[in-house]
Amino acid sequence: MGQNAYFVRAGTDRYLPTEHVSGAWNTAEQHFSPLGGLVTHVIEAHSEERGLLLWRISFDILGRLPMTECRTEVEVLRPGRTIELVEARVYAGERALVRARAWLLMPGDTRAVAGGATEPLPSPEGLATRTMGDLWPGGYIASLDVRPVGAPERGRGTAWLTTDVALVEGERAGPVASYLALVDTANGVAVRQSPTEWMFPNVDLTVHLHRRPRGPWVGLDTRVVFGPTGLGLTSTVLHDRLGEVGTAEQCLTVRPLG
Numbered sequence: 001m002g003q004n005a006y007f008v009r010a011g012t013d014r015y016l017p018t019e020h021v022s023g024a025w026n027t028a029e030q031h032f033s034p035l036g037g038l039v040t041h042v043i044e045a046h047s048e049e050r051g052l053l054l055w056r057i058s059f060d061i062l063g064r065l066p067m068t069e070c071r072t073e074v075e076v077l078r079p080g081r082t083i084e085l086v087e088a089r090v091y092a093g094e095r096a097l098v099r100a101r102a103w104l105l106m107p108g109d110t111r112a113v114a115g116g117a118t119e120p121l122p123s124p125e126g127l128a129t130r131t132m133g134d135l136w137p138g139g140y141i142a143s144l145d146v147r148p149v150g151a152p153e154r155g156r157g158t159a160w161l162t163t164d165v166a167l168v169e170g171e172r173a174g175p176v177a178s179y180l181a182l183v184d185t186a187n188g189v190a191v192r193q194s195p196t197e198w199m200f201p202n203v204d205l206t207v208h209l210h211r212r213p214r215g216p217w218v219g220l221d222t223r224v225v226f227g228p229t230g231l232g233l234t235s236t237v238l239h240d241r242l243g244e245v246g247t248a249e250q251c252l253t254v255r256p257l258g
Helices: 032-050 175-180 183-189
Strands: 005-009 014-017 053-061 070-078 083-092 095-105 144-148 156-163 166-168 204-209 218-226 231-240 243-253
Touching: 005 032, 014 032, 032 053, 032 070, 032 083, 032 095, 032 166, 032 175, 032 183, 053 175, 144 183, 156 183, 183 204, 183 218, 183 231, 183 243, 218 243
Parallel strands: 005 166
Antiparallel strands: 005 014, 014 070, 053 095, 053 204, 070 083, 083 095, 144 156, 156 218, 204 243, 218 231, 231 243
């Protein structure tokens, strides 16, 4: 097998996907989850010197994600000493693939008033590993260690995920980028209809955090709803081993296959 990383740096702002990135809907395309982690990694590298931390990021997926070299760029839309809004863009050649906007805030000490999070999920240790490859093809899904919490139901599932695949070869990714590299998997852990009969890819992903996640385990407590007019929504409460860290939402386009 090739590199034990999702991406290999090919230049200052360019990256090559490896076989571990190939997608679940089409193995000739990228799964968005590692690319979302890469975008987060690029934003954090751009902002780390100012001490601001990423707490919300919203990705718009603008089309198919080819398994080819991609180029990234970051622009500060709203500069500030304690609050900053940045936009990152990913291109394949001249075609835009992804636009992401992130709010970065200066952290402070609010331990005296912290509260309101849901209870932690059961520990992943001792849980049986689930093979998702029988339902979802591709190198990305094959790169995961998935451990369900309880038996999944239609449109409802809770699972722990981790991986030993690095985000970028030879680079240390921060805890948020490493965590977000697995979050887009939520749409596949709580399947409402068989992906051999229905397509329900997400066109976006928005993550809100109220606490910095601690890896390497990502907990997804997920609910999927399909509406009557071709739309769907995947909603997830995000966890690490200490408990809830935030939420994720994915807008779905739902249509029959065949």
